[in-house]
Amino acid sequence: QVQFVESGGGLVQPGGSLRLSCAASGFTFSSYAMRWYRQAPGKERELVASITAGGGSTNYAGPVKGRFTISRDNAKNTVDLQMNSLKPEDTAAYYCHAVGLWYNYWGQGTQVTVSS
Numbered sequence: 001q002v003q004f005v006e007s008g009g010g011l012v013q014p015g016g017s018l019r020l021s022c023a024a025s026g027f028t029f030s031s032y033a034m035r036w037y038r039q040a041p042g043k044e045r046e047l048v049a050s051i052t053a054g055g056g057s058t059n060y061a062g063p064v065k066g067r068f069t070i071s072r073d074n075a076k077n078t079v080d081l082q083m084n085s086l087k088p089e090d091t092a093a094y095y096c097h098a099v100g101l102w103y104n105y106w107g108q109g110t111q112v113t114v115s116s
Contacts, residue, residue, distance in 0.1 A: 002026035002105045004096055009110030012086055016114070020081040022096035022107050029077040030054075033099045036070060036081045038092035038112075048094070049081060063089070086114045 008020040020036070033053050039045040049070040051058045058070050069082040079096055091114050096107040 002098075004105070004107035006094075006096060006107045006110040008080075009094065009112045011113045011115065013116050014087060014114055016086050017082070017084045018086065018112060020083065020094055020096075020110060020112070022079045024077045024079070024096075024098060024105075027098065027100070027103070027105065029098070030074040031100060032105075034070075034072055034079040035097040035099060036079075037095045037097055038090075039095070039109075040089075040092040043092075045095070051079065083112070086112075088114050090114050 003025045005023040008018055010018065012018050031053055033050060035050040036048045037045050038048050047061055048064055049060045049068055051070045051072050055072050060068060067085045072079040091112060093109040093111050095109045098105040
C-alpha cells in the first residue's frame, strides 16, 4: 500500500533552517510530480513548492521563493524541502503530496514551529 514517512519537522528559531524529508513507497514514485503543502491553524492548506516527476522543473509560492528549495531523489523515492531563513509565519503542518495522472496521495504531515 502507499506509505509516506515524513521527517525533519520541529521547533526552530526565526532565521533558522530545517530540512523536511518525505520517503514514499507503494507506487511508482518516479512517475509522480511531488508537492509540499502546509496548513497553519485556522487557515486553508496552501501549496508551498512543487517538482516535476523527473525533477527538471520546480515552482514555489511567493512567500517562500528564495528561501525554500524542493528536491527529489528518484533512486531513493524521496522528496525534500530545504527551508532557510525561517519566519514565524512559516509555522504550520507540512504535507508531501504525490500527483499522478490518475491518482494522488498525501503524507501524514510533520509540524514546523518557528518561534523564539
